[in-house]
Structures are given as C-alpha cells and as structure tokens.
Amino acid sequence: MRRRATRRVPSRDRSRLRRPPVALLVAGLAAGTVAAGHGQGAEAPPPELTAATLPARSLERSLAAGGALLEGHRLRGLRPGVVRELLAGEPGGLLPLSAMALPLGGSEPGRVVLLVEIDGASFVEHNRSEVARVEAYVYALGAGRRVAGHLAVAFAVDLPAVGEGVWQSGLKLFSGLELPSGGYTLRVLVRNHDSGAQGLAEIAVEVPPADEPAVLPPLARASPGRDPWVPVVDGAAAVLAGYPWRLEGEPFVPETRPVVASGRQAELVVFGAAAGSAGGRADWLDGEQEVASDTPAEIAAVDPGGGSGPTALAVRVAVPELPPGEYRLRLELDGAGGASTLPPAPVLVAAGDGRSSELLWTDLRWLIGERGSGPELPAAAQRLPAEPESRRAGRGVRQLAARYRAIVGLTLDDPEAAQVRLLDLESEVVGRGRREALRRLVQAELLVAEELAARRPEALVAVAVLHSEMVRIYRGRRAFSLVFHARAMVERLAERYAALGGEPAVVARLLAVEGGELQRANLPAGSRRLFARALEHDAATPAALLGLAASLEKFGQYAEAVEYLEQLVAQLPELGEGRLRLAVNLARTGRLGRSREQLERLVEAGGKAWVRVVAVEELARSRLATGDPEGAVELLEPAVGSLPEWPELRFLLALAYERSGRAASAHHQLAAVSPRRPGEPPSARRLYDEWPAELRGELRRELLVAAERSGPALAEALAGSEGSGP
C-alpha cells in the first residue's frame, strides 16, 4: 500500500516553503522495504508515526527558517529525552551515526544535501519490533546557536524483509535543507521510536552565497555491489533527476565516512575543481590534524558532466600503511589554474589483512574497534528458501556445491579438518563482499543438504552441527558476517530436518544452542525467538526453558518467566540457578510463601556459592520487609562467616544491624569490606544478571554426540549423492 503524507505548516510559514531540493531517500539493501513518513516546518509538531507497511514511501520535506535560540525554539511536543539530547548536543549514543552535509551552491538560500548513516548492527541490536519505527531530527544552528532551519522525518523499516541488509550496511537517510549562506552546525538526532535508543552527531557546513561555487571535500562512492540504494519515492530515476553528483552518467550517493584498507588503493570523486588536473597528493591527517602520511593521487577518469552537472574527476589514491583509526584525507590536485586544495574528508583506515580486496563493511568496523558486540538478525531476515532451486543452479553454484560436498564428507573422518576447509571456502566467498556471491554459497550448501536429506534425513544433523561449530569459530575470529551465515544455516537445516520428521529433541537442541550463543552476545530478541522455537519442537529442553525465562525476566515479564521456570525446576530440581530464578520471580508476582520455600531449600541444599548468596539475601530482605531485623541478622551472621568472599552480605547485615539499633556493629561490618582482589568473583547479583551459562556447554556436548550418531546416515547419503563418484 502506498500512502502520501501531508505536512502541517502554519500559515505564516507557507510563503517561505520551497520545493525541496532533493527528495528524501531512506535506503536499505533490498527493494521496497523501507517506509517513510512526514516532513516538517519551523513550528511543526514531531512526526506522527504509523506502523509502516510495504512498499516504501517518502514524503515531502522542506525547510523553514526560525531564528530563535535552540533553547528557546519550540521543542514543545518532543519527548523529554529528545529535547535533552538535542540541547546537550553530545555526539554518541546507542545508535552510532555519521553524517555529511554538502552544499550544492548556485542559489540563495542555498540547498544542502544531508546524508545520515546509522550503524546497522547497532540499529538491529537496539530494536524491539519487527517494523522498526525511526525518527530523525535535524537542527541547523547558525551564529549564536540560533536555529536557521530544522526538519523532522519519520520512517519505518521492515526488518524481516531487509534485516540482513540493514545489519550489514546500515541505514542511510538522504535528505536536504535550504539555508541562507553562512556557516552552520547541524545537530542530527536519530531515535528508535520503540526502544528509545538514540544517536546524535554534529557536523559543520558552510553554505556559499549564490554567486560562489560550493567547494566540496573528495567524496567516496558507496560500493554498488555492496550497498545498493533503494529509493523510497516513486522510482529512482525520478528521485535522482537533477541530482548533481554523477560519475560516468550514473548518479551516486557518497559515503559519510568511507572505510579504506591500509596498503590498498581507494577511489574518490572530486566535483567542480582542479579541471585539467593530472594528479596531485593526498595528505592523511591524524587526530591532531598533523600529516601522518602523504601519498600520490592520480586521476583515473574525467567525466565532463554533460551539461547536467559539474565536471567529476575520479581520483585514485594509495592508502598508506597507517595504524587503523580515524583520519582526515586532504587532497591537493594540480590544475590549469594552479593547485587546488580541497576541504578534508573523514575516512576510517582499517587494517588490510590480505584476505580480500574488498573487506566487508562490518568486518572493517570490527578491525577499527568500533563495535562491542556481534550482530543479530531478525527472524525472517535469516530465512532463505528451504528448497534450493537446484535446476536453475548455475555452474558457479555447482562448483561450490562440489567443494562443499567434499567438506561435509570430511566431517566423517576428520571434523576439525572439515571445519578448516569450510572456513576457507566461506571466507573466500563472503570475503568478496558481494551479496550475489553469498547467495550462491547459500544456494550451493542448501543444494547439497537437500540431496543428503532426500536419501537420509538424519544426515542433516551432522551437517547442522558442523555449521553450529562454525558459529563459534567465526565468532572467535570476529567474522560476524560469517557468524550470521553459519547460524542461519543451522536454523535452516534444523527446520528442514524437523519437516522431514526428524527427532524433535535434536532439532530443539540445535536451535537452543544458537539461542544461547545469541544470548551470550547480549542479543536477547534473537535468542528469545530461537528458544521459543526450540520449545515448540521439544517443550522439555532445559537450556531453552532457562534461557527464555532469563530473557523474559530481564524484560519485566515475571509471570511468564515463572511458567517456564516451574517446568524447568520440575525437570531439573537440582539446578540451583533455575530454582533461584523461580523463587525471585515468584516473589515478584506476589507468591511470597512459595518463594520463601524455594529460597530455604537453596540455602539448605548448598550448591553454587553465588546462588546461595542471592538466596540468603532474598530471604533476609523478606525478613526485613516484615519488620524482623533480628531474623535477618540470624540468617546473615552465619552466612557472612561461611561465605566471606561475598561482601554484599555485609552490606545487608549492616542494614539489619542498623534496623536493630546496633549502629556500631553496622559500622564494623562495612569497615570490613575491602577492595576486590584479583581472582575474587564479581557480586552474586551481577552473576544473576548475566545470561545463564550452566546448561550451554552440556547442550553442545549432546549435539556432538548426536552428530556422531548420524555419521553412518551421512556416509550412506553421501555415497549416493551427486558428484560422490570419482
């Protein structure tokens, strides 16, 4: 469904509205998957968000000049968190952004193209719903922090459809402003409407007077193979008509912060400057704005623009061997009218590891240490057709399938060697950085899996376990695009095995082990989905019960957590962590008597120290809550003696003493707390706050056994499969 939004503009501002200089684009990686809504005005309320449906829409947007101080500007109606961040203006946040503002020149007020890139992995990680609703606010601050213009944009991203693309390449917002000539700071804030995660970036832009040309920094093209753009308006051609930046006839959108690999070549585009240049020099400026290195720059191509735009020069520069990090690249090009020095452009230099000429975006970000945790994809984004279209498989796919088949065969004799060879194969394919190559790999692997399954469905277990092991191997290497691929394979193979009547317990374990991995990477949404699906196949999967309950608990769904924990405790009564979580959540849902029973059992039973510590604390707290500080003291005094390495017990004992009127004893307890020494554990409550780990290792061992058990079936299936002969 397509819809056109309306923009509400107070009448006194209508005269200042102009046709937007460029249309709004929000880009994802697959077509028809992003929806946008609403524009802005100086007095406009924040965008009204609707749960977007497909296909994508973009809407009118514009600029209106204000003139008030940002503090005095009408931020009325915006959420307090948004206002606070906009006023504070401190760059950063959970949604890392980079932005670029490029003045077009030749008009007054001047048109400024605005590009905002939102880190995809962070976006997916901090999202809570399948259709992610996003708001973007931009304030242009002129002299004295006066608002010269602003805009607000809302759009929605259908993650099941484009999750993979968003995760890998990020979200790109392409918009524009009209501003009078002068210098501005643009404050850009992007917010996930549902989760509240925000990011803020601040950039400077100098808008030239109408009679002066805009001088732009060198621009880097987003690689079309890696980063296809999806126009959100009616067709790309209409959007890009009149768009000035083209090379060889094709319009392109620059990257706000390009990544270049150390020791390689990088290509940049220069517009409207240094006509007739034969080359020049690239200065690489470090954080102190000192030249860390300089390398030659040569002109690779010249596009005269054909009257529809400025002359474009494709400039090739050698990237020096610099330590990975952020730099600014300043180009100085010789020309007929003398040397031109362009404004510097921000670049990220990543280590070139020789693996591939085009490293994946996400991997590069890892190399320069931008990210703290692995990526996660929403459910539907991970699914590819379970039935590979083998008849249409091309030669390339068949060749890949043959290599993959041999690797699967190797698992029978030498599983470790099979892992090494699969790593080589998948790294080689995915390392090319092209989605088409990844698609061929998936097609080839599923083709082989389908052949095997047709002969002996149990063979899929061994193959799924191979990919499950690869998840951990890739994670150890921080190759997150491959982690994603391997996990998606496990899931596909498990589901296929289930569809063919496979053992539900094995299917559940395959899914639960990946759920545990996602949880360990602190990606609860994906892990919950996998745990839930594991329980659909086998409702008695302990790791899934515990993992899912811990996740529900963390998001405040205590009653639901209790239900899963009851099942777990019934199955594994000796698992202290399960009983502890049950007790804590029973208390949270008002069932204090049952909670107390569980806690008392834990204190008496012994078991893990941290579990006992929390149990004692919870019991003591309940005694304090019912006005029985002496009862709490009775419980805590022996616990402090028997569990001396857990000082948190002393804090609670001090409180109990205080409530009993024994202030000096309270002081004594707290004075005895000493700084943590190496080797001492973190606090018990922090351990409780971590994701459950106890059952994960066991699950993996069970899977390795299952894989071994399915070995004969795999051997039989391979013996009869395509290409198995000499």
Add this chain to the structure above:
Amino acid sequence: MRAAPLAVVLALTAAAALAQVEVALVQPESGQPLFGPVDIEAEVYPAGAAVRLELEVDGELVGSFEAPPYRLEFDVGQENRPHRIVARAFGADGSAAEYALEFPAVRVDEELDASLRQLYVTVVADGRRVLDLEQDDLEVLDDGSPQQIVTFGRGNVALAAVVLIDASASMRGRHLRFALGAATEFAGGVRQQDEVSVQLFSDRLKFASPFAGERTALARGLAEVEAEGGTALHDHLYRALKLLESRQGRRVVVLLSDGNDSHSVLRMVDVSWLARRTRSMVYWIRVERGREVEHRFSAWKGPEQYQRERELLEALVSESGGRTVTLSTIDAAAEAVREVLAELREQYVIGYYPSNRRGDGAWHRVQVRVRRPGAQPRALHGYVDY
C-alpha cells in the same frame, strides 16, 4: 507448529484467570520509618482478579477500590512511631488475600550528642554565591518555629568527605580518566585538618584510600584502577555515609556517577534514611547518559525502577543540602568538583539549640531564610530528633 508459544502463553493466562486472588503492597518500601504524606500502592495477581481492594493504615481503613490503580496518598503524621499497612483483596470467586508490611519507628536508644544543631548554608543570587551576609541576614525555622542563632561563621569547618566514583563498565575509557582527574582535583584542594577518602566502586568496592588530609595519600594507586563490572551504587553510597557517621566535621559525599544502580543489595530508600540520620551533605556530579537510561534493563529492575531510584537519589541530594551538578560532557568533571569544593569552603555555618527538642526520633523540618531580596539559601531540609 510456530504458533505453539502463543498457545502456551494463552493457556497459562487462562489458568491464571481461575487462580485465587493474591495481593502485594508495592509502595511504600518496607522497613523504613514513615513520616508525613506517604504514597501507598497495591497490586493484585492475577491482574483484574479482585472485585474490591482495601487499604488499611494502623488499623484504620483509609481507602477502598473496585478497580486498579490501587493507589492513594495518606499522611501518617510526624510522630516517631511504628506503622502497619495492610492491603486486603477480595476476588469474584469469594477468595480473599491480605498483605501486611511493618514500618518501624526510629530507634532512639543510641547516645548521640546532638544538642547543638549545625547547618551548612549556601546562599545564591543571580547564579553566584553570596558571601557577605551577616548573622542577622539569616533566619532559621525548626518545625516552623524561629530559632536563635548562637554561632555564625563561614567556611572554616574541617571536611570529613568521601569522593565516591562509579568505575563500572559504563565508565570505561575517557569517562574514568576524567573522573579520576576530578578526584585528583578534589584531593589537591584538601587541607591538613580535613579527612577525605577516595573510593571507587563497580558491583564491588574497587579502591579505597585511607581517610587523609593530603593529596599523595589519596591519589596513591588510583591510576591503576580500571573500569569494569556492574554497578552497586546504593551499597557503596550507604557504606560511605556509614563510614562518615563516626567522623567529626562537615560530612560530605561527592558522588560521580550516572545514578543507575543495577546490582546493589540495598535499596535507595535504605540509603536515604541513613543520609538523614548522619546529616551528611551529598553532592552528585551526574554523568549524563540519558540516551541509555530510557531503555535500561537488568534482571533486577526495569526502566521505571531505574527512573524512580534516580529520582530518590536526586531527592536525597536536595534534602541533604547538597546539589546535583549534571555534566553534559565528562570533560567538565574536574571543573564541577572544583566548584563543589569552592562552595564547601564558602558555606555559612550556623549553630542553634532547637527550642522544641524532644529526643523522640521525630523528623524536624528545617527552613533557612535570607533577608535579602533575590537570595536563595540551600541547606539541610531537616533532621531526626534524637
């Protein structure tokens, strides 16, 4: 097959609807003495299972509800005595449930020499501290009664202070570096007669210097601390207040943290009460991390509880006569600490003998007034009468 989890949840919900009604009091938090207006709130499980809910305070029915929210404000008075609050729920099926909490009186059996009340007062006009006031410019009211000021001075009372720094994982990198810079700044301003300790915490105590009045002793070993782990702010603020309780002088805690506690075994209300008892001033150098707060979760609490606890901390700070300094960037931490230290050195110190002292543990509200237009005083809001 995929619909099964939903089916499970629905089945459980249906089962819950047939369960007996249960009730719990969620406010006020138990264990602390109660004074004045108190928010009382109960919850019923399963939700909607009660046809009536009654709230009782000290044996008196104070509210009856037929539907949620089961919430009211009730004034329990200023007298120091124990209280008992009961929530009673009645289910449609005839079942009933009761939940009672006890709230003790303040213990007054400790021997404390507290006949002279000292107030540390900061006066501000037009954003600047006012430093030229005379004794007659100030007026003190104790529970509304004007008091005779018997001592008056400015700035020469020794400090007993703890500089308490959050060194959890969220402070990694430059945050901790600037925080330690701020601590060093404070240490550089201490005088020989002061007793100051620098302490760093995460979910565990990480560093604690001895109480000292010279910079070197305070800063020794500080640079080796790394930010890691969770956050047990309440536990360590409680400990700092308790350690100050036994020290003479102007008791001050300078807290540098975002105020988000995830792993304490103590609650903010426990800390608030101790702060009142010890009459310590708390200055909170608040490291603003607003973007993360709105969707902060842990196994121990959700965003609303984080928010509530930060509000309680803010109230504690205000009530103590200290103030919250919000940093928009961590780079400003040292400047903020310098400013706090300057404020402490320039405070007015007023002493009076309360005319209405009873030693019954009741809460006395204290107001300071300034007889100068536009001048605003800031001081302790009250004290417990031992």
